[in-house]
Amino acid sequence: MSYLRVISLLSLVLITTSIALKAQPVKPADHGLKEFTLKDAKLGLIRFYVDTINIKKKQPFFIEVNGSGGLPLCIFIKGKGFGSIYNTLNEQLKAVIQKDFHYIILGKPGTPFCDTIKTNEDAKHFDAHQLIANYKYSAGYTRQLSLNWRVAATKKVITYLIKQGYWDGTKIAAYGYSEGGQVVPSLAVADKRITHVIAVVGSGLNQFYDGIMAWRVKAAKGKVTQQQAQDSIDVELKRIKDIYANPGSTHLQYGGHTYKRWASFGLNPPFEKLRMLNIPIYMIVATADESSPIYGLDYVQLDFIRLGKKNLTYEPCVGCDHYLNKPDADKTSQQDYNSKILKWLSK
Template identity: 60%
Template sequence: MNASLKILCLFFTLYSFDVFAQPVTPGEHGLKEFRIEDKKLGTINFYVDTTNLKSKSPLFIETNGSGGMPLCLYIKGQKFVTTYTSYSSLLLDKTKDKFHYVILGKPGTAFCDTLSLDMGVEEFQKNGAKAVMLNYRFSPEYTKRLSLYWRVEATKVVVSYLIKHGFWDRTKLVAYGYSEGGQVVPALAVAEKRITHVISVVGSGLNQFYGDILEWRIKAQRGEISQQGAQDSIVSYMAKVTDIYKNPNNVTKEFGGHSYKRWASFGSSIPFEKPQKVKYTNLLN
């Protein structure tokens, strides 16, 4: 199972899956959509909860995981429809009364999109994550632009917009990220000095290419595969990694469902080292 499919499976486990109600607009999710046109970054869509929209509050920015999925996906199957969200509705519910909850969309990606699948509800419940991964196509704009640089810089632009337009009360500014977002927020905290709190969840501490290498070594140690088998896999894997670093801006070559550009940008950053460069406090303070 490749990294993208693992993340999508995690989304289906942790986030909204509803076979009855199908909210598909930002407003139906309790969010207001904003748009910024930036000369370098292109269109930046972001969403703020509407609970206390006109008041100044602390900011809670969710930085979601990998892939060019919309924040809401309307899925049409055989005799059923459902919606899937790639943001945390639980976080929205828990933060909206005390914070402005904020989440950015991915480049070139609408808030909601539709996907038709040729399967019934029982099959979807068993294999839905894989089916979505195989059938949903990320936008060309996403592939062209998505990188660690884009995610950090776009978030900085949004933070400046929110401050300029009176959303922030200049107390807490929380950057929360999971998976790929968990790798974004340490770099974001270094680049955006106004961030006061950082929460990184299941993001890699080392260069993200280490994950598969460690997995092969662990399997060999457990006797699940041979040491030679692990080494052969690593040698083959490193050949691909080397090619990625030789072509760091290539958006036509892909690995694990993502462009070389995306992999090279994240591979250039070691998340574990970032907290050493920034002073931060505990969210519970």
């Protein structure tokens, strides 16, 4: 994920628009999930969700680490005479995975499963994009969210579920999308119980590099002068130095996130973690991705070739954007990749 806050309804799924406001699916059970909570002195309240299809059976684990931002997994927009549900939960992925694995997803710190956004507009005039973009993240999210929180919380969830007898002792696959794609390499290094890593449109190099390279590309295309690009990069580097000098600050923010969040990811470039792993790794990247530019991800493949490592499957989605969509295609490529992920895990 590039280091500017990006919120897009392309990553949300409209479930229903209805006059019957009492019938909205706003609870985990409405989405085929069971909610669990764990309390930790340092991490606070950890909310996580497990699909209910085969919840009484022992199965392998498939843990989704989702993208950036403090949005709930479910958002209910309530207006004049209507209600709309939007999901940041990947329902398509869950549907494919839950037959063979326990599908598990964590909520963000300080964030409920579902939250309500109210508007005075009616169904014809409300702007869902704007309403969701203006959603204020919780104080708990702002205070807690970091790479370290996501790794530590996920480890505790795995431990709990194993102790409660949900695991069959075989596979534990860690799937990360966007920001989650940066988390799962660190998670797998920190937790040796992880057997497979799937990183989708994450990052390869230090994510601050994306912004620097973006200015170089603009200059190369003639959109700005070389001097304008250099001046902008100098400004960015000054801010980056300030972030590293204040790595624990939750009051200072940049691009919609705290310094604490930025520093935690900036100190752990994904390629450095990935090359430490000897378990199977599946990376899906998008060649037209502006949020997670491919040039930083291509470096991972280059580094694995240099090291002679054979455990990386690297698959570019040619012409695809950050959501694995092709602008001129009739359907998303996401469904195809969900099937590919399941097939890869079955090997």
